[in-house]
Amino acid sequence: MKESIFNILVYLFQQHIDNEAGQQLNKESLSIELAQAGFHHTEIDKAFNWLERLVVPQYNEESKQLLVESISIRIFTPEEQKKLNSECQGFLLLLEQVGILDPMTRELVIDRVMELGSEEFSLDQLKWVILMVLSHQPKGESINPWIEDFIFDGIDYPLH
Template identity: 45%
Template sequence: MMMDILMYLFETYIYSDAELQINQDELEDELLRAGFDQQDIYKALVWLEELTELQQSEAHSAISVCSTSSSTRIYTEEELDRLDIDCRGFLLFLEQVGVLNTEMREMVMDRVMGLETNDFELDDLKWIILMVLFNVPGNESAYTLMEELLYAKEQGVLH
């Protein structure tokens, strides 16, 4: 599954501070040896490229989105199909506590909808949020808080 590959890459190369200057062919070979499917590997790598492009376009965008706390996000039918009530509630919670602003939430939504899966859970959303926050400079404190929330489940703490 694509999400498993993304988590594997994040934990192996990004989260662990491993060498990021790896040849894409070598990376694909490693993922194949780890037991991942070639087509899923390709989709995951494209997903990561799109995340980078999204971050770069967001950084260079001169368009200002209203990010007042009184705004309400209306989800499309496709988004509602992907995100259950727990996921939508968690996104709202993160906005209320200042982990996500409007722009970051939309980046998360773009990457959630970029996944090709019918099996999406709250834990998957947390990983996507962590990956998005990691890729956008200046969000170190939000990343740290999100990291704590991701691992809080293991300690029996809920949001």
């Protein structure tokens, strides 16, 4: 995996998650900060490209409604199965079942994971990507602390 790109993303998320909307961070100042933290410019550019595609694509209302109301089961491609082991796949399914992810955000999470490029992705790495995706959604500017606890601490949630 391009570990340094993932590390850049986690660094940015940890350092700037509480950034208020009024305090705009620009790419240039963040690039300088990341370079001073020891990251390479090539990897910094790749991380910024990854972040630019972190928003759910716009669907027309009909296709959006079909995707949200779908009762189908997500079948992972062989490439996705190679990267996301059964534990990761199960965790994505659980988050969808409890309403933290919808089909669109689930697909965005899978897309972002696949772009990071590696043989296998750990559950902890997946959790970071999920939080990054959720925090960049229109309603996700401030992630509910319960969701963050659920994702990272494995709070028991009664499944019915």
